[in-house]
Every structure is written in C-alpha cells, then in structure tokens.
Amino acid sequence: MGRRAVRTRRRHGGGPGAEQARRWFRESGDLVVHVRHLALDGSDGGPGSSTTRFVDAVTVEDGEPVVNKYDRSAFAGTALDGMLRDHAVCDVLLAGLVTEGGIASTATDALRLGYQVSVLLPAIAGNTPQGHRETLDDLRDRGVTLRERI
Numbered sequence: 687m688g689r690r691a692v693r694t695r696r697r698h699g700g701g702p703g704a705e706q707a708r709r710w711f712r713e714s715g716d717l718v719v720h721v722r723h724l725a726l727d728g729s730d731g732g733p734g735s736s737t738t739r740f741v742d743a744v745t746v747e748d749g750e751p752v753v754n755k756y757d758r759s760a761f762a763g764t765a766l767d768g769m770l771r772d773h774a775v776c777d778v779l780l781a782g783l784v785t786e787g788g789i790a791s792t793a794t795d796a797l798r799l800g801y802q803v804s805v806l807l808p809a810i811a812g813n814t815p816q817g818h819r820e821t822l823d824d825l826r827d828r829g830v831t832l833r834e835r836i
Contacts, residue, residue, distance in 0.1 A: 703806055703807070703808030703809030704744075704781035704782065704806070704809035705743060705744075706836070707779060707781055707806055707809055707836055708744075708745070710836050711779075717750075717751075717773050717775055718747075718750045719750070719751050719752075719766065719769070719770075720740065720744065720746050720750060720751070720752045720753070721752075721753045721754075721755055721760045721766075721782070721788070721792075722738055722740070722755070723738075723755055723756075723788065724754050724756055725756070726756045733752075733754060753765070753769070755788075757791075758787050758790075758791035759791035759792045760788065760792045760795075761792060761795040761796065761799065762791070762795065767799055770801070775801070776800075776801060776802060777801065777802040777803075777804070778796050778801045778803050778804070779804045779805075779806055779833070779836070780792060780793055780796075780803065780804070780805045780810070781805075781806045781809035781810060782809070782810060783810065784812055784813055785810050785811065785812035785813075785817070785818045785821045785822065786812050786813055786814075786817045786818065787813075789805060789810055789821070789825075790821050790824070793805060793825050793828075793830050794825075794828065797828060797830065802831075803829070803830045804831040805822070805825060805830055805831070805832055806833050806835075806836065807822075807832055807833060807834050808834065808835070
C-alpha cells in the first residue's frame, strides 16, 4: 500500500475530526494537503485576504502544501494529482466542507484518477442534512469509503 494524504479545507477546518486526522497523519509521516477555495476573478481578495485565510483551528505546518482551487474539485485546474503522485500517495482521506460540493467533486475526481478514497464523516458537513445524506449515499455507491474514524 502506498502513502496516504489527508485533504482539508479552510472554512471551519472540518471540525475536531479534521484536526485529529491532521495530527494523526503528521505523526505517521503521511502527507497533509490543505485546500483553499478562491474566486477566479479575485473578488475574495486572494490567498492573503481575511476572507480566504485558514481559520485558527487549521494549522498549516512548515512543508505542508496548500492547493488553491477555483472550482469545486481540488483536482480541477490544480497540481494536486501530480503532487500526490510525486509523494507516492494512493489513498486519499477527505475532510472539510461542503459535502455536496467540494467533498463530492474531489472524491469523484480522485476515484476517476485511480485513488482509493475515504471521507472522514466527523470532519465534514453539508449544506443541508438531506443533501449531506444523499451525497454520502451516492459517494458510497461509487466506491468511496465512509469512515467514522481514521
């Protein structure tokens, strides 16, 4: 089995489950990748603005890559796939927001690219309870592993 990576998002950091995952992956020597969603037109102020900065609960440690995305999927138009392959990652664990958006799109693209994909349930949230449940059901049917813990 190859290395694993955890992906996190900036808004709320995905809750306490995401922070536990980040800590566990760091201690295991696995890759932690942070993903930040930016507006393509720059209307959010860009990576250094107060609206796009990582919340205090999300610590980006030295050497941890930050991927800036402009679409729902963290793979769309970014170097994420190449970065993961350069680090021999074959398993991806997703945490963050929003289940019906970035989580679903990134998980689907990761599967298409040949990764084993898991979603850490305590570390994600959806826009609505129904949308969250329906999206998780769809992801499970596509082959994504839904995990209560690491």
